[in-house]
Amino acid sequence: MHGPAAPGWLLVALCAATGVYCLLRMRSTVEEQRRAAGGEALMGFGMAVMAVPPAVVAPPRWAGTAYLVVFGAAAAWALFAARTHAHHLHHLVGAFAMVYMAAAMAASPGHHGHGGHGGVPLLTGAFLVYFAGYALWSGVRLVPVSAATGARGTRSAGWGDRPELAHACRLSMAIGMLAMLLTL
Template sequence: MHGPASPGWLLVALCAATGAYCLLRMRSSVEEQRRAAGGEALMGFGMAAMAVPAAVFSPPAWAWPAYAVVFGAAALRALWAARTSRHHLHHLVGASAMVYMALAMAASPGEHHHIPGGSGVPLVTGTLLLYFAGYVLLSGVRLVPTVAVTTSGGAGGWGDRPELARACRLSMGIAMVAMLLTL
């Protein structure tokens, strides 16, 4: 993504750490959590790779179409999984946003993406920004504790902590907003 190097590295670190935690969540005993964590790990690591500052590393021309193919496949998988769980609709939007950003980066390497002859934010970018800003606000509200929940004697573990999963989703939503703003 285009933008200053320092915030870019912070975004890389945030997304990579989120992806790593999602890999830990894949060890959960709950199958639905494992499936969701796999998609979220892909998103976290993919966002980390896309957020590396262009001043440090400019990916080869084939990288952006490769991102589009990988996240296009993830979007199709999320579309298929959305038949049974509406949470996968969010994965569908996220993977589609990654495809959109990869195609935008392929179309305009080294420049900010704008509509030719137009000014302002493109319609798709603006729509995605509104969606992810709303998602971030909703995810933040969901993190506010309403009832103290305690686990008994080590039950669960790091992979089964719903509040950490929500925090990861919140951080990836914030990262997506940041990436869309720099597009």
């Protein structure tokens, strides 16, 4: 699941920073921000841990199983939360993608990859298409929010409540997920 060390550490930094910002969003006075921030923080930190280059810190044999349990629980929570808020469907897809990568990690602890396959497995391809689309969609949503916020001059909201920063975090996590899936 991991490539060279330098891009791996950049991915770790990006995902950890996103996780920290999402934790800060959990303190928001805007209920919608708080609702999504917890799941996004878990995904950010989980992606950061899974992206640590194994040449630097070899994951223990039980790591894949622990990821399966944590992200399986996150998927169950997202499924429950999606009943009332559609955004949690994205969290559900993200949690399933993390479960999928954790299963690959648990199946081959010393070697992260599909090995021997002539192409990209169907599920990996489906996740790649989904996250590429989500990254494009998030990027498109980011531009109008930034322009509208600047035009209205509504900068009085705390930086944890700014929707363009939440969109930027979602965009960076989608790009991070793409990077992780590409190295799977």
